[in-house]
Amino acid sequence: MDRLLSIAGVLASFLAQGYCTEGEVALNENLYPKNPNQLEAPEAPPYIADEDKIVIPCTKGIVIIGEPSQFHSGGVSGVEGIRFIDLKVPGNQEEFRSRLYFKYINKPLTFGDIRKLKQEIVTYYRSEHRPVMYVKIPEQKISDGTLQVIAVESLVGSISYSGNKHFKTEQLSRFVQLKEGGPIDDNRLAVDLDLMNRNPFRQTNVIFTPSDSALGVTDVEFVTNDRRPYRFYTGGENTGFEVTGYNRWFFGVNIGNLFRQDQVLDYQFTSGNSAHKFMAHTFRWVIPFPWRHNVELFGGYSRVHARILGTEIDTEGESEQISCRYEIPLPMRKSLVHEFSFGFDFKRTNNNIIPAGQPVIGSAANISQFIVGYNLGWETSWTRVSFTVEVFGSPGQLLPDESSEDYGSLRPGAKADYIYTRLAFVPIFHLPYGFSIVWKVRGQLASGSLLQSEQFGLGGFNSVRGYVDRTMSVDNAFLTNLELRSPSVSLSKLFLRKKRGDAFQLLGFVDWGFGRNYDTVSLTNNSNHLIGIGPGARYVIDPYLTARLDVGFQMHSLRFFDPFHYRAHFNFVLSY
Missing domain, CATH: 2.40.160.50 (membrane protein fhac: a member of the omp85/tpsb transporter family)
Structure with missing residues (x-):
């Protein structure tokens, strides 16, 4: 036949x-x-001479703060283990807490350990499809063996569209699940781009830009070549x-x-x-x-x-x-x-x-x-x-x-x-x-x-x-x-x-x-x-x-x- x-x-x-x-x-x-395209967190600094210098002889607690106004430069006390304050932790929070506890609590904390702690927080959020995370350890007084860490998950600022000449912005926005003020979920964003790019007459990518409006806010721009x-x-x-x-x-x-x-x-x-x-x-x-x-x-x-x-x-x-x-x-x-x-x-x-x-x-x-x-x-x-x-x-x-x-x-x-x-x-x-x-x-x-x-x-x-x-x-x-x-x-x-x-x-x-x-x-x-x-x-x-x-x-x-x-x-x- x-x-x-x-x-x-x-x-x-x-x-x-x-x-x-x-x-x-x-x-x-x-x-x-x-x-x-990910807005990368700052790269970890290379090895420095005092990386092995001990900052806290015995670490009693680590406080990870999601709202910078909750940071106390004079230090905090009375904290044992890992504590999250004003921070939304995606995924299995207790598993993440236990991982940090066994690595850092009741142990000496060096400058090298502090660098690894920052990177570990960023890596965890990326594994949960939250690609934009700002982690900072400001200068502070160490009280009672407790370290404060500021970890701000970036939220969506403005959402804009550019480059689309033959497809209306309204058509492209139908594919996007991100909401202004919501978290940036790179897994959902990958789904959006995959569906958007199935039309053979266009190709769309995304650009993340730190917003000028506030710390921890990222503007998202969908750039289309059609x-x-x-x-x-x-x-x-x-x-x-x-x-x-x-x-x-x-x-x-x-x-x-x-x-x-x-x-x-x-x-x-x-x-x-x-x-x-x-x-x-x-x-x-x-x-x-x-x-x-x-x-x-x-x-x-x-x-x-x-x-x-x-x-x-x-x-x-x-x-x-x-x-x-x-x-x-x-x-x-x-x-x-x-x-x-x-x-x-x-x-x-x-x-x-x-x-x-x-x-x-x-x-x-x-x-x-x-x-x-x-x-x-x-x-x-x-x-x-x-x-x-x-x-x-x-x-x-x-x-x-x-x-x-x-x-x-x-x-x-x-x-x-x-x-x-x-x-x-x-x-x-x-x-x-x-x-x-x-x-x-x-x-x-x-x-x-x-x-x-x-x-x-x-x-x-x-x-x-x-x-x-x-x-x-x-x-x-x-x-x-x-x-x-x-x-x-x-x-x-x-x-x-x-x-x-x-x-x-x-x-x-x-x-x-x-x-x-x-x-x-x-x-x-x-x-x-x-x-x-x-x-x-x-x-x-x-x-x-x-x-x-x-x-x-x-x-x-x-x-x-x-x-x-x-x-x-x-x-x-x-x-x-």
Whole structure:
């Protein structure tokens, strides 16, 4: 079935146009959590000569004061242990108190210990997502072995917005949970920025500035870099089949602020060299809700006219799809963002075209399946990791043309009730001098024979390079891709001495895919594998051009599919 080629394959290509993926020069920042720029507390001073000098021979008490007016320069007495005065301690207050008690109480206190005490208070508040904390130990008289510490948690002063030209301030403020006079919670702020930056037409960051109004007050400014919320594009790639033509030409439009409600609508038309042989319409519509959930609708329609190789017999087939996903962001940390999703797919097709060129036209078959999924993005200073798991399942016939007999007309042995799971794990490692390693691991495990729209495709740019797209369509699959990428350079700066917002990158890759089908006809399993290696290049002129070229050489040849043992995979997108 040309189903994945004509709908899902085109959808994947369509959704990627202009939104850089891991395969492009620029990574999609929206896949990872956005952490607010922290207003750092003053760095601890370096070691000094009198750091070991004892200030208090035996520390009886430490008073941590949240209101500077409660400080007594003449000292305090009668305090034993750790006492908090006018200070809101987030998290487990007793655990924090015990930690300080065992480290400092009934022990000598040196200048070095005082420095560590200040840093420990700051570190604790940061661990509780309160990033801006002023800690000071003023000059004071030490009475009865008691030390006073002023610790002022900064509160939000003014909240302002700047740089947004195409999105109203009112739209941006809907994402912000901070309140004037409230605490600065960097975990909530990271959630706000992550949701705000999911719109591909803007990028927002935050700046903290000490307020002139009072000590312990921080002004928060959201700085946005946006562009007009619409985009037209056209381009081409070679992701087709021999019987419908290898080339694919497309044009489309992205709208990033539909109805001025931050909704995103995408549409693309795709055809082969001859629209009579192959054409497809695809769309995607993302609707954000005020309660921070999203609904995503996507789907399309395709039509193929194919001639059976070696004959004069022409065949015609159609495929349709409409899908819905409901996405629920889960509580996140500063370096981790994740979400849960569920949804439903409806698909209809009457054709099965494989790369070998023998189309199968059977009775029309409907697919009604439910989906649950989980997505995770995690980032550190040297790596980025994304993980996705999705479970697809159908309980059996729900609609007409959905019986196992209908499925069997397109693939012998396929049943209307099934379940399968797909996994994707993609770590990206940052190396010295701007190099990086990208490792993709993907796979699928199915309960039985599937229609080709639900099978895993091996071969092609998004799979094993060096082979025609979907050289193999399998029920169970394991796929790994390993890339070494060079630093990106500006060709315009290199040759024209003036940077034009471009980036060029080289890479080398090794792809390996293994697949196995359930063969209910012969009562045996059949399997095969593909291996491709080669170089690649990426070039971007932001936001007008993206281009890629990969040349894959087959290390395991399937002669009946491709007699040339290598294949170049290209894609280019021109946008305005």
